[in-house]
Amino acid sequence: MRRTFSLVTFAALALSLLLTAGCGTSKRTAAVPRPEGKLAVAGFSNPIYNWQILAGYLDEEGHPVPDGTLDALDGILRETLQRHQVFDYITPAAVKQCEDVVVFEESGLPKVSAWKYWLGVGKCMQVDLLLVPQVTYWRERVGSDNGVETPASVSLEFYLIDVKQERMVRARYEETQVSLMENLFTARKFADRGGKWVTATRLASDGIEEKLTELGL
Template sequence: MRSRLTVMALLALCLALALAACTKKPRSTADIPRSLSPSYSIAVAPFTQPITTSQLIMGQLPKDQGRIAPEMLPALDMALRDVLLTGTKRQYTFIPRHAQLPDKMRYHDSNQPQALPAWVAFAKTLKTDLLLVPQVLNWHQREGSRAGVTRPAHVRVEFFLINIQQGTVQERSVYDVEQSGLTSNLLEIGDFLKRKGGWATADELAREGMLKAVKDLML
């Protein structure tokens, strides 16, 4: 009983600190939210999962990479579409999944990422200023239920905003999260409350990554 009261007291303290942090004013112009110019046209590619280094735009593949079932990718496409249309005030061109995407092309064996030029060349056929490329780098679904798990969900999703004229990655957003129990990490109380005190699915974590990308990419 005493240990339970101690945990509850710690939760209350962390919640108070979290709420206090949320009320702080920006300390500098760097803290003020920025946004991308509305004059840019943006196309959005479907989700893909690189499984060889040469298919990467940048970075590296995670060790023991968890693969997402291909039939689950359309659900991520729809979730991203919803996040973009409800969370921003922009218009987007959404590329259909049946398009001949660069991730389906064959690359030479390489230990270096090679996909950026292929994505740029693909985007030039769309006559768009920017191309948003969402990718699943790691995917481990929750094993268990919302109340308890034998293995928590773990996802790594990355979002690349490619400037077509310059042929470069203008912005990149990375979300790599494996949910942990509150008692093992009290610093995650904000996420704990946001998830209503339960264990999230990989899909739910991926959506959190999409929301983060909207801010990181200044959409």
């Protein structure tokens, strides 16, 4: 009898959390004031070696993301900035020109640190701020919307570099989707995703939304 009661209570609590989450608004407000100054936004990159990342380390080296992933993430990033009404920035296509210049200038020299490289790109662009997004882990779900053998999992890094002050702010997003019963605290996400198992691209989209907001963008 006690076991039956506890299961009923648990189910009721889960349902209550899910309904509460579904009734809330998904509108976000920036966590900090919007950064001031001339902004450039780099396209997503996929570091596969530790010397290519700006902070931390990779769990495993040498594992690139699938073809087409970076282009898809660039599109989501552009749409998210537009939705957040961030329009006045130098685009990834323009930043790429300075990325090529810095690579050329460093050719023949020992590998430069990721920090020195991206700071050099920012100085080449003559901007105050440079946003550098990176995807460091990508695992697609194995299964369907209704059930999976392996859930999707992603890790994203966002670095907002203050070029003149030579410092940066880091925002990290890491998620492996779990079911509602595994973690009741994810009830809002569970409701927002229609109670389904989502793709890695959907996880990444949520991460871009969350971390741009955290950075004030």
